[in-house]
Amino acid sequence: MxxxxxxxxxxTLKNSGSFGACLVQASRSFHQSSQSLAxxxxxxxxxxKVRHGIFPEELFTLLYPKTGVTGxxxxxxxxxxxxLSKEIYVINHETFAAASIGAVVIYxxxxxxxxxxxxxxxxxxxxxxxxxxxxxxxxxxLAQGIEDEKKEQWRVEGRHxxxxxxxNNVAMLLETNYRERLHMVTNEVKKRLDYQVELQNxxxxxxxxxxxxxxxxxxIKSITPQQVQRI
Amino acid sequence: MADKPVALAQKRLMDVKLGQLxxxxxxxxxxxxxxxxxxxxxxxxxxxKYINVKKGGIGGVAMFLAGYxxxxxxxxxxxxxxDRWRKYH
Numbered sequence: 313m314x315x316x317x318x319x320x321x322x323x324t325l326k327n328s329g330s331f332g333a334c335l336v337q338a339s340r341s342f343h344q345s346s347q348s349l350a351x352x353x354x355x356x357x358x359x360x361k362v363r364h365g366i367f368p369e370e371l372f373t374l375l376y377p378k379t380g381v382t383g384x385x386x387x388x389x390x391x392x393x394x395x396l397s398k399e400i401y402v403i404n405h406e407t408f409a410a411a412s413i414g415a416v417v418i419y420x421x422x423x424x425x426x427x428x429x430x431x432x433x434x435x436x437x438x439x440x441x442x443x444x445x446x447x448x449x450x451x452x453x454l455a456q457g458i459e460d461e462k463k464e465q466w467r468v469e470g471r472h473x474x475x476x477x478x479x480n481n482v483a484m485l486l487e488t489n490y491r492e493r494l495h496m497v498t499n500e501v502k503k504r505l506d507y508q509v510e511l512q513n514x515x516x517x518x519x520x521x522x523x524x525x526x527x528x529x530x531x532i533k534s535i536t537p538q539q540v541q542r543i
Numbered sequence: 544m545a546d547k548p549v550a551l552a553q554k555r556l557m558d559v560k561l562g563q564l565x566x567x568x569x570x571x572x573x574x575x576x577x578x579x580x581x582x583x584x585x586x587x588x589x590x591x592k593y594i595n596v597k598k599g600g601i602g603g604v605a606m607f608l609a610g611y612x613x614x615x616x617x618x619x620x621x622x623x624x625x626d627r628w629r630k631y632h
Contacts, residue, residue, distance in 0.1 A: 366606050
């Protein structure tokens with residue numbers, strides 16, 4: 313339970329040498345180890361088991377095959393009595409102080425332990441929820457980006473039709489232009505040919521008229537000296 | 544006897560047989576770097592087992608404090624000897 317408090321306040325302590333703990337294990341790994349731990353494995357749920365707060369469970373499992381359940385307790389009692397009798401542990405004023413402090417600490421832990429634990433758990437869960445929210449938002453925005461990209465790709469397929477229509481337009485314009493010019497050329501050529509035809513007609517008519525006139529003139533000229541005498 | 548052959552240097556202390564202890568000791572790295580590395584390794588093992596978990600208990604911190612108390616008692620023992628109640632035990 314105290315570890316949970318340490319976890320909560322740990323982000324203010326430096327990581328390298330101190331006893332503080334940080335919720336995100338990954339930051340410590342990034343700075344110190346050269347392994348690549350991605351994705352970061354989740355934290356274990358519970359720590360190693362500890363009995364009576366200070367004795368790790370491994371001691372009990374070590375002694376269980378040989379001495380059963382009461383083995384470690386007997387060992388503890390024996391050690392305590394030995395240390396007291398040989399005065400390896402000396403009873404002095406500090407013992408009394410330690411006993412009082414120990415009593416207060418144990419009372420406090422037993423009484424307020426669970427509530428502090430739930431409080432620290434709640435703070436941890438809030439942090440995790442915030443991180444999860446950020447991750448979910450990022451994933452949602454990325455998925456949205458994928459959707460938009462797919463839509464754009466679908467639109468690109470439609471652009472072919474647009475270009476086909478534009479190409480048709482241009483082809484039609486070219487065609488009309490070509491036909492216009494063809495018409496113009498035909499008209500111009502026809503006008504020139506008509507002119508030549510008219511010119512030739514004019515030539516022939518003028519030649520005819522001139523010849524007719526000339527024949528008339530010569531006939532009149534030839535009549536005048538002779539027929540005038542006859543008449 | 545049926546263990547696959549693991550090099551002696553890489554075995555952990557609890558897996559070493561009693562007769563192999565001196566040779567195992569010889570393979571340990573006693574340079575300052577090596578000592579620092581072993582201290583750091585021990586710290587990381589303790590930290591990852593008892594502190595860096597989702598639902599830690601009081602055990603992690605309490606064991607550390609108890610060890611500190613015991614060690615400081617040991618260092619002060621020469622001074623505490625004078626508070627003994629009896630001269631002969």
